[in-house]
Amino acid sequence: MGKIKKITEEVIAGNVDGVTELTKGLIDEGEKPSEIIKNGLVAGMDVVGGRFKKNEMFVPEVLIAARAMDAGMAIVKPLLTEGEDSSIGRIIMATVEGDLHDIGKNLVAMMLEGAGFEVIDLGVDISADEFVEAVKEYQPDIIGLSALLTTTMPVMEETIKSLEEAGIRNQVKVMVGGAPVSEDFANEIGADGYAADGSTATDIAREFVS
Numbered sequence: 001m002g003k004i005k006k007i008t009e010e011v012i013a014g015n016v017d018g019v020t021e022l023t024k025g026l027i028d029e030g031e032k033p034s035e036i037i038k039n040g041l042v043a044g045m046d047v048v049g050g051r052f053k054k055n056e057m058f059v060p061e062v063l064i065a066a067r068a069m070d071a072g073m074a075i076v077k078p079l080l081t082e083g084e085d086s087s088i089g090r091i092i093m094a095t096v097e098g099d100l101h102d103i104g105k106n107l108v109a110m111m112l113e114g115a116g117f118e119v120i121d122l123g124v125d126i127s128a129d130e131f132v133e134a135v136k137e138y139q140p141d142i143i144g145l146s147a148l149l150t151t152t153m154p155v156m157e158e159t160i161k162s163l164e165e166a167g168i169r170n171q172v173k174v175m176v177g178g179a180p181v182s183e184d185f186a187n188e189i190g191a192d193g194y195a196a197d198g199s200t201a202t203d204i205a206r207e208f209v210s
């Protein structure tokens, strides 16, 4: 098995030491950081996401895998910003007001970073007004809103309305997601995109900036 493929396996297994060692080894051998991310680290998280969806893996294992991916990312990310790949777009990610679930949001943020986006993570419990301020401050290409509670989904619509009222709705693409969110809901509230998982989110984000 090639070393990049081995990284994928170690991410799935959640082996921080294994990922760290293999990633360092590949860098020393002159492998491109973007290849390690795409074909090693993100590929592993893709498998994990798929297995989670099919109930073959559960939240704790997903978190352990994400931590292993993070360990690899910490090594390759500084090399990315210096070297070949500069950011392909800027994305603000956050979980909406009243909602503290951040596991899925963090996963999506990591996948987007892996795909070469600059991600500004505002964290959790972010109000419509805070989104508006952040868009003004950071001028992102895209904002990604996460909600895991049916009671906090309306904040997504509020956020879009607030962006409209502030006159900056057309400056950003709005992407929404989270377990209770659907394509229909996204259309209903006037979002530009919806994704059920990190790899689809990455595809959509790429389209937005192309």
Ligand code: B12
Pocket: 049, 059, 062, 098, 099, 100, 101, 102, 103, 104, 105, 107, 108, 143, 144, 145, 146, 147, 148, 149, 150, 151, 175, 176, 177, 178, 179, 180, 194, 195, 196, 197, 198, 201
């Ligand atoms: C872990 C968890 C918690 C943890 C959160 C820890 C953390 N740091 O996130 C804790 C224990 C804190 C918690 C608290 C609560 N929880 Co909770 N929680 C969950 C649980 C078990 C897993 C969620 C999760 O992390 N999934 C794993 C990730 C990877 O999946 P994901 O979030 O869906 O994300 C993926 C996609 O949705 C998408 N995605 C996510 N965000 C975004 C954003 C964008 C832009 C895009 C494109 C895509 C995208 O990509 C991700 C990767 O594939 C779910 C049940 C479930 N199976 O969903 C309940 C669940 C979400 N919780 C629930 C509830 C009710 C609560 C509480 C109200 C419980 C209580 N009575 O105190 C509180 C609310 C706290 C608050 N104010 O937010 C309910 C929600 C019911 C509803 N329909 O509203 C659920 C569904 C459980 C249930 N069956 O009742 N919870």
